[in-house]
Structure formats: structure tokens, C-alpha cells
Amino acid sequence: MLMPAMSAFGFDPFVQLRRLERDMDRLFSSVLGEEEAEFAVPALNVYLGDDKARVVVRLPGVQLEDVDLSTTGNRLTIRGELPGSTARDDAVWLRRERISGPFSRSVDLPFRVEAEKADARFENGLLIIDLPRPEEDRPHRIEIKKIEAK
Numbered sequence: 771m772l773m774p775a776m777s778a779f780g781f782d783p784f785v786q787l788r789r790l791e792r793d794m795d796r797l798f799s800s801v802l803g804e805e806e807a808e809f810a811v812p813a814l815n816v817y818l819g820d821d822k823a824r825v826v827v828r829l830p831g832v833q834l835e836d837v838d839l840s841t842t843g844n845r846l847t848i849r850g851e852l853p854g855s856t857a858r859d860d861a862v863w864l865r866r867e868r869i870s871g872p873f874s875r876s877v878d879l880p881f882r883v884e885a886e887k888a889d890a891r892f893e894n895g896l897l898i899i900d901l902p903r904p905e906e907d908r909p910h911r912i913e914i915k916k917i918e919a920k
Contacts, residue, residue: 811869812852816877820909823879823901830895837897841885846901847876881907 814827827848829837837850854870857863881903889900 811873812848812875814848814875814877816879818880821903823881823883823903825877825897825899825901827875827897827899828895829892829897832895834892837892839888839890839899841883841888841901844879844882845876846879846883846899847874848897849874 812828814825817824817826825846825848829850829852831853832850837848840847840849849872851872852868852870855861855866855868879901884902884904887902891898
């Protein structure tokens with residue numbers, strides 16, 4: 771049985787509500803898309819620069835052949851299969867937090883992607899994707915001219 775969260779004044783229902791909300795978000799992330807769930811699976815980070823975006827996806831235990839990447843305009847889509855449990859069928863679970871099965875994540879970037887120049891590599895359970903920004907979409911510095919007063 772779970773022990774209730776305690777505050778300085780005793781039981782804190784808000785801590786329990788936040789915990790319940792977090793657990794529900796994790797549950798729905800495996801069923802719904804990224805837009806509907808705060809904790810989507812697999813976890814990823816997106817870094818933006820002037821000339822590219824880098825997406826780093828945690829995929830421990832996933833085989834390269836089980837991952838598919840595609841882009842359309844400014845959207846990157848990652849599809850794959852997270853490996854299942856290696857436990858025996860008659861195992862009694864004490865804790866089960868790792869999600870397994872098919873997944874799909876889409877990320878909208880603030881610029882179009884030059885897909886033919888994209889680079890993806892798999893290193894130690896991390897999928898690292900560099901998505902270049904077209905030259906015409908990159909920010910350009912505008913020189914300000916000083917006009918002398920007469």
C-alpha cells in the first residue's frame with residue numbers, strides 16, 4: 771500500500787494529485803500522440819541553432835533496423851519498436867515501468883528541413899539526428915547604416 775504524502779500540516783492532497791497526473795500522462799503517452807501527452811515515449815531533446823536542429827532520442831536496446839525516420843516540410847517523424855521484456859511468462863512483476871511495443875513521435879521544427887542533407891547516427895542507445903536548415907531560411911544579419919546629420 772502506498773503511504774500518503776505528508777506536508778507540515780499532515781496529508782497533502784496536492785502531492786497525490788500531481789503524482790496521479792504524472793502517472794496518467796505516462797499511461798496516455800503510449801496510446802496518444804505527442805500533442806496529447808506530456809510524457810511521450812521515447813524521450814527526446816531538440817536543440818536549435820541558426821543552421822540546423824539536432825534531435826537526440828533515447829532508444830536503449832533498440833536495433834537500428836527497427837527505427838524509421840522521415841521528414842515532411844518542418845516535421846520530423848520517428849517510428850520504431852521498443853523491445854519487450856525478457857522475463858519469463860510466469861514471472862510476477864514487482865515493478866514495471868519500461869514501455870515496450872511500437873512507437874511514433876513527431877516533432878515540428880520552426881523551419882523547413884533539407885532532408886537530403888540530414889545526418890542520423892546511432893551511438894550507445896542514442897539516436898542523434900542533425901537536420902540542416904536551408905540557406906534561404908537561415909537568419910541573416912542586416913547592416914545598419916549610420917547617416918550623418920547635416
